[in-house]
Amino acid sequence: MRISTGKVHGGTIDLEGDLLPEGSTVTILATDGDETFTLDPADEERLLEAVEEANRGMAVDASQVLAKIRPA
Numbered sequence: 001m002r003i004s005t006g007k008v009h010g011g012t013i014d015l016e017g018d019l020l021p022e023g024s025t026v027t028i029l030a031t032d033g034d035e036t037f038t039l040d041p042a043d044e045e046r047l048l049e050a051v052e053e054a055n056r057g058m059a060v061d062a063s064q065v066l067a068k069i070r071p072a
Helices: 041-055 062-069
Strands: 006-009 012-015
Touching: none
Parallel strands: none
Antiparallel strands: 006 012
């Protein structure tokens, strides 16, 4: 997993940095203006640990999670 930023121009997103491979699945988080958030030190540490786990390939696809929590 990696984080990229970009700007919307004419309805499309122009990413900064390296291009993503064709067919990549992306998630877009759009802020409202200069919106920010803060984390306490414990939450920040958990977030950084989760990012590192994802970078090492220790992530589960969302469809697998949803399949486990949805009733049959």
